[in-house]
Amino acid sequence: MKYRRLGSTNLRVSVVGVGTWQFGGEWGKTFTQDQVDHILGRARDLGINLIDTAECYGDHTSESLIGQAIHAHRGNWIIATKFGHRFHGPFNRTDERSAADAVGQLEQSLRALRTDYVDILQYHSIRNEEFDNPELQQTLIRLKQQGKVRHIGNSISPNDNIYQTDASQKAQVQVIQVVYNRLDRKAEDRVFPSCIRQNLGVLARVPLASGYLSGKYKPGARFDASDVRGRSNPQAIDARLHEVEKIAQSEVPPGVPMATWALAWCLQHPAVTCVIPGCKSVEQVEQNAAAAQLDIVRDDHRLAWK
Numbered sequence: 001m002k003y004r005r006l007g008s009t010n011l012r013v014s015v016v017g018v019g020t021w022q023f024g025g026e027w028g029k030t031f032t033q034d035q036v037d038h039i040l041g042r043a044r045d046l047g048i049n050l051i052d053t054a055e056c057y058g059d060h061t062s063e064s065l066i067g068q069a070i071h072a073h074r075g076n077w078i079i080a081t082k083f084g085h086r087f088h089g090p091f092n093r094t095d096e097r098s099a100a101d102a103v104g105q106l107e108q109s110l111r112a113l114r115t116d117y118v119d120i121l122q123y124h125s126i127r128n129e130e131f132d133n134p135e136l137q138q139t140l141i142r143l144k145q146q147g148k149v150r151h152i153g154n155s156i157s158p159n160d161n162i163y164q165t166d167a168s169q170k171a172q173v174q175v176i177q178v179v180y181n182r183l184d185r186k187a188e189d190r191v192f193p194s195c196i197r198q199n200l201g202v203l204a205r206v207p208l209a210s211g212y213l214s215g216k217y218k219p220g221a222r223f224d225a226s227d228v229r230g231r232s233n234p235q236a237i238d239a240r241l242h243e244v245e246k247i248a249q250s251e252v253p254p255g256v257p258m259a260t261w262a263l264a265w266c267l268q269h270p271a272v273t274c275v276i277p278g279c280k281s282v283e284q285v286e287q288n289a290a291a292a293q294l295d296i297v298r299d300d301h302r303l304a305w306k
Contacts, residue, residue, distance in 0.1 A: 001014050001046060001047025001289065001292050002014070002015045004273045005201075005273075006151075006174075006175060006201030006273050006274070007174050007198075007199050007200045007201030007273065008174050008200070008201075009150075009151045009174050009175065009201060011078055011119060011120075011150075011151070013049060013050045013201075013273060013274050014047055014048045014049045014274065014292070015267055015274055015275070015291075015292050016048055016274065016277070016289050016291055016292055017049075017051065017052055017203070017274050017275065017276040017277075018040065018043050018048060018050070018051050018052070018276065018277075018285070018288075019052050019205060019277055019278040019279075020051060020052065020053045020057060020062045020065075020066060020278065021054070021057045021062065021278055022278045022279070022280055023057060023058070023065050023066070024056075024057030024058035024061045025061065025090065026057075026058075026090055026091065027229075027278065027280070028224060028230075029280055031065060033065060033069070036065040036069045037068075037069045039279060039281065039282055039285055040069045040070055041069070042285050042286065043285050043289070044070075044073065046285065046289040047292075048285070048289060049078055050077075050078045050080065050203075050276070051066055051070075051077055051078070051079050052080045052177070052203060052205070053066055053079070053080070053082075054081055054082040054085075055083055055086075055087070055108070055109055056084075056085035056086065056087040056093050059087045060087075060108055060109060060111075060112040061087075063081060063109055063112035063113050064112040064113075066079070066112075067112050067113040067114035071114040071115070078120070079115070079118050079119050079120070080118070080119060080120035080121075080153060080177075080203065081109050081113070081118050081120070081121060082121070082122040082124035082155055083096075083097075083102045083106060083121065083122075083124055084097050084102075084123060084124035084125065084126050085124055095126075097126050097127075097130045097133075097136065098133075098135075099135045099136045099138075099139035102139055102140060102143075103139060103143070106118070106121060106143060106148060110148065116148070117147055117148050117149065117150060118148070118149055118150070119151060120149075120150065120151045120152070120153045120175055121143065121149040121151075121152060121153065122153035122155045122175070122177060123153070123156075123173075124155050125156070125157035128161075128163050131154075131167070137170075137171045137172075140152050140171070140172075144172070151175060152172050152173050152174060152175075153173060153174065153175035153176070153203075154168065154171075154173045154176055155178075155205070156178050156191070158186075159178055159179045159180070159184060159186040159187055159191070160186045160187065160190055160191060162190040162191060162194060165191050165195065165200075168194075168200055169198060174200060174201060175200060175201040175202075175203060176191065176195055176200050176201070176202050176203070177202075177203040177204075177205050177276075178191055178203075178204065178205065179204075179205055179206045180202075180205070180266055180269075180272065181207050181209045181265075181266060182213060182247060182251075182265050182266075183212065183213065183240065183243065183244070184206070184209065187204075187271075192271035192272075193271075196271050201273045201274075202272050202273050203273065203274050203275075203276050204266045204272050204274070204275045205276055207262060207266045207275040207276070207277050208259055208262055208263070208277050209240070209262070210229055211278075212240050212241060212244050213244060213247075213258060213259065213262035214258065214262075215248065215257060215258030217244075218241060218245070219238045219242050219245070220238065220241075221237065221241060222234065222237070223237075244258075256294070257287055257290070259277075259284075259287050260287055260288070260290045260291045260294065261291075261294070263275045263277060263288060263291035264291040264295075267291065275288075
């Protein structure tokens with residue numbers, strides 16, 4: 001495993017982390033505690049030390065599974081969570097973005113995670129006018145001063161939200177989380193240059209494009225109603241999978257798993273500190289971790305095993 005400093009923080013994070021939306025039950029699978037224990041245990045064995053979760057991946061469900069799995073090794077992990085939504089059921093959330101909401105959600109997250117602090121607390125896809133709320137910004141800063149939060153982050157939406165990225169220093173934001181993958185490169189235009197100028201750490205979310213870059217799916221694939229991808233229309237799914245086929249043929253070297261290549265592709269950008277792919281099995285964790293062993297040449301996307 002390789003490690004990089006997360007922007008101006010004192011955190012040394014693995015270049016591959018673990019995204020955990022799937023543990024909340026909206027990706028076509030319900031996870032048991034034993035399954036999560038094995039996934040995160042194997043991740044730790046492989047040198048992965050960052051977990052990204054959120055208040056609304058289930059009703060703190062993902063956080064609870066994580067907390068039980070890692071409480072005996074809390075010091076080995078960097079935990080990033082979020083605030084800003086209330087989970088009511090699958091694909092049913094409401095916005096809760098006031099200063100009081102942030103405090104209340106953090107307390108629930110701490111209980112679920114079985115810890116007295118989180119390493120990174122992130123704004124979760126909030127609107128610009130909500131981000132500008134001085135009471136909210138000062139509340140997060142105060143939580144940091146109290147030691148309940150080590151660093152403040154911002155999981156931005158949309159992917160090119162330069163307004164909030166440029167305003168990071170005023171809000172004491174040190175980490176930006178943004179969608180970035182071979183199919184969605186919007187962050188390269190404005191967000192990444194701003195992150196480099198400000199020395200912000202970058203967590204690249206959805207680096208496998210919601211699994212489309214995993215190499216598992218071909219045109220004609222469909223997802224059931226329990227899977228968030230099932231909410232896309234079939235034509236959009238097929239168009240994306242046809243694009244993936246072209247990338248596989250022209251850019252992915254023979255013998256290299258597409259998922260591993262896709263993560264290594266993200267990591268070659270100088271702004272990106274860490275990718276946070278989801279995983280549903282120990283085997284997927286192992287495949288994700290292998291991305292740290294690949295070198296990539298950006299001009300023609302060639303890869304080579306180290």
